Amino acid sequence: MRRLRLAIAGLTACSGCQLSLLNCEDELPELFEKFEFHFFPMACSPALLTGQYDAALVEGCLSMPHENELLQELRRRSVYLIALGTCAICGGVAALRNGEERELLRQQVYGQHLVAGETFDPMPLQNVVQVDAAVSGCPPEKQELLRMLAGLVRGVLPVNIDYPVCTECRMKENLCLLMERNALCLGPVILGGCGARCPSLAVPCEGCRGALAEANLAEALEIYAQKGFDRQIVLERLRRFSPEWQQ
Amino acid sequence: MAPQFMVSHNLEALLERLRQYAEVHGPVRGDDGVVRFSALTPGILPDLSAIRTLLPPKKYLLHPQEIILSYTEKDGYQAPSEGARPLILFGLHSCDLAGINYLDQIFLGDDPDPLYAARRSAQTLIGVSCIPDEFCSCHLARSPLKPLSDLFFHHVEGGFAVTSSSPRGEELLEDVKDILEEREVNIPEDARRFFGQVASMRVRPELDAALPEWQELADCCLGCGACSLCCPTCYCFDVLEFSGLDGRSAERVRRWDNCLFKSHAQVAGGMSFRKDRAERFRYRYCHKYRGFGPLQGIPSCVGCGRCRVVCPAGLDLRPLAERLEAACRE
Numbered sequence: 001m002r003r004l005r006l007a008i009a010g011l012t013a014c015s016g017c018q019l020s021l022l023n024c025e026d027e028l029p030e031l032f033e034k035f036e037f038h039f040f041p042m043a044c045s046p047a048l049l050t051g052q053y054d055a056a057l058v059e060g061c062l063s064m065p066h067e068n069e070l071l072q073e074l075r076r077r078s079v080y081l082i083a084l085g086t087c088a089i090c091g092g093v094a095a096l097r098n099g100e101e102r103e104l105l106r107q108q109v110y111g112q113h114l115v116a117g118e119t120f121d122p123m124p125l126q127n128v129v130q131v132d133a134a135v136s137g138c139p140p141e142k143q144e145l146l147r148m149l150a151g152l153v154r155g156v157l158p159v160n161i162d163y164p165v166c167t168e169c170r171m172k173e174n175l176c177l178l179m180e181r182n183a184l185c186l187g188p189v190i191l192g193g194c195g196a197r198c199p200s201l202a203v204p205c206e207g208c209r210g211a212l213a214e215a216n217l218a219e220a221l222e223i224y225a226q227k228g229f230d231r232q233i234v235l236e237r238l239r240r241f242s243p244e245w246q247q
Numbered sequence: 248m249a250p251q252f253m254v255s256h257n258l259e260a261l262l263e264r265l266r267q268y269a270e271v272h273g274p275v276r277g278d279d280g281v282v283r284f285s286a287l288t289p290g291i292l293p294d295l296s297a298i299r300t301l302l303p304p305k306k307y308l309l310h311p312q313e314i315i316l317s318y319t320e321k322d323g324y325q326a327p328s329e330g331a332r333p334l335i336l337f338g339l340h341s342c343d344l345a346g347i348n349y350l351d352q353i354f355l356g357d358d359p360d361p362l363y364a365a366r367r368s369a370q371t372l373i374g375v376s377c378i379p380d381e382f383c384s385c386h387l388a389r390s391p392l393k394p395l396s397d398l399f400f401h402h403v404e405g406g407f408a409v410t411s412s413s414p415r416g417e418e419l420l421e422d423v424k425d426i427l428e429e430r431e432v433n434i435p436e437d438a439r440r441f442f443g444q445v446a447s448m449r450v451r452p453e454l455d456a457a458l459p460e461w462q463e464l465a466d467c468c469l470g471c472g473a474c475s476l477c478c479p480t481c482y483c484f485d486v487l488e489f490s491g492l493d494g495r496s497a498e499r500v501r502r503w504d505n506c507l508f509k510s511h512a513q514v515a516g517g518m519s520f521r522k523d524r525a526e527r528f529r530y531r532y533c534h535k536y537r538g539f540g541p542l543q544g545i546p547s548c549v550g551c552g553r554c555r556v557v558c559p560a561g562l563d564l565r566p567l568a569e570r571l572e573a574a575c576r577e
Contacts, residue, residue, distance in 0.1 A: 001494065027492060030492045030493065031492065034492060034493075034494065146492065147489050149492065150489065150490045150491055150492045150494075151489075151490060153490065153492065153493075153494040154490045154494060156490075159487060160510075162508050162509045162510045163472055163505065163508050164469070164470065164471050164472070166469075166471035166472065166473060166559075167471065167472040167473075167476065167505070170301075170302075170471075170472065170473050170476040170477060170557070171302075171311035171312070171476060171503060172311075173281065173283050173301045173302045173306075174281075175277075175279040175280065175281045176473075176557070176559070178559055179557075179559055180280070187471070188469040188470075188471045188559055189469070202279075212470075213509070214470055214509055214524070215469075215470075216466075216467075216468060216469050216470060216524075218466075219466065219467050219468070219469055219560055220469060223469075223559055223560060
């Protein structure tokens with residue numbers, strides 16, 4: 001069987017999603033049998049886009065003109081374009097200050113030095129290209145990455161998750177941190193699939209997998225308010241990974 | 248047969264005996280305060296004062312997530328080979344026993360589920376009586392479901408009145424008779440609630456889709472799924488197949504699903520039978536209070552109260568049920 005040709009790229013992000021893939025040490029030999037990691041600047045050189053790709057896996061959000069060019073190029077050359085991680089799906093941490101004056105933000109970070117190139121408000125990939133599938137997480141779970149890649153071998157895309165973190169948390173019979181500890185746990189409005197990783201360790205959900213499509217934000221805010229959490233603090237926490245939650 | 252009596256302090260001795268037969272699981276309160284059905288190993292006693300565990304005993308019959316078929320090129324699809332290990336569940340309340348009775352009707356009916364059937368036949372069920380709290384509703388409505396157990400321990404002054412209701416129960420009773428004594432004891436009338444009090448419920452007319460309550464409930468629902476995950480009779484599952492990296496193997500997984508999720512009623516092409524949450528609430532209500540399919544007319548709510556306890560929004564279907572089902576009461 002022909003090896004599938006992959007392009008793996010990182011835009012504005014921490015490279016953690018790509019690292020998660022490299023962390024699948026036990027599976028790497030098998031991955032090399034099935035895939036040709038043709039374009040993967042983080043892991044191998046030279047990195048030049050040539051020919052067609054069976055899939056492009058893209059980490060990070062879009063915040064600079066050259067990233068847009070790369071993304072368009074990847075889209076043109078790939079059968080599937082898959083968003084890797086929360087930043088690529090909804091903007092993530094980089095989009096936290098969206099809406100503020102960019103020149104001011106630049107000066108806050110770099111002062112008067114002209115070291116940074118042109119930037120714009122960070123945005124998810126789907127704002128500029130068609131995204132065929134997404135694997136959420138900050139970073140995505142190793143099992144999800146492997147299942148997604150195994151699916152590609154069979155020619156199928158991953159199934160979208162439509163349940164919140166609470167679902168897997170209850171399946172694990174964990175103590176409910178929101179109800180029993182009055183913790184600001186974002187589980188009810190955040191996309192599941194992580195196996196309730198943090199609440200299982202008694203750490204409230206920080207929302208790193210992004211907003212649940214059908215999240216009942218109004219009711220969640222009501223419940224957080226009843227627990228005594230300041231609305232502004234709750235919204236800031238919600239926006240950390242899901243900047244679309246402006247209010 | 249006259250009830251046998253066991254003094255409270257013989258509980259540990261009883262469990263020790265039971266462990267000779269099989270692994271014994273019962274309600275155990277964890278360090279975090281959560282009561283879960285878990286192993287009663289030597290030194291760990293069940294918390295018989297706990298009203299309910301977080302997850303019901305259905306977790307032993309239908310695992311939250313499990314492989315139901317494995318595929319290889321050589322053997323095709325194969326069912327899991329491991330057999331069900333004998334398991335004694337101790338400390339089941341009547342609602343949970345009635346819940347298992349309901350699941351039995353689903354999974355041991357015309358086309359028995361092999362995994363369920365194997366686990367179920369390896370189980371011995373030992374019930375314990377309880378006193379309902381403000382979340383329970385087992386004592387309010389009559390139900391055709393039966394709280395079937397092998398042995399049942401009724402709390403009485405100083406200990407338990409023990410009754411058996413199956414050949415397996417008789418056998419166990421015989422083997423532990425040296426820690427029991429024959430005694431005339433008065434078993435409180437309502438100890439088994441209203442389960443088994445009616446043969447079947449009247450089939451009722453279609454639920455009004457225009458009731459404002461569906462939307463009111465939907466507006467408050469977070470869609471977290473806790474109510475049905477923790478329900479002893481919610482058995483909906485999703486089936487997913489994950490291929491192996493080799494491209495030649497696969498695992499088919501069964502996972503608890505939830506009628507409040509979007510994907511539950513979604514079919515090919517993205518169409519959905521129940522697009523909004525209000526419709527899903529009506530569907531859930533229908534299943535819980537009226538039953539459907541072959542079990543139409545048999546409500547599946549056993550009144551354990553878990554859905555009310557675990558709901559972050561504090562939703563409670565009881566007031567609506569009291570209004571809509573009032574005519575069902577005797």
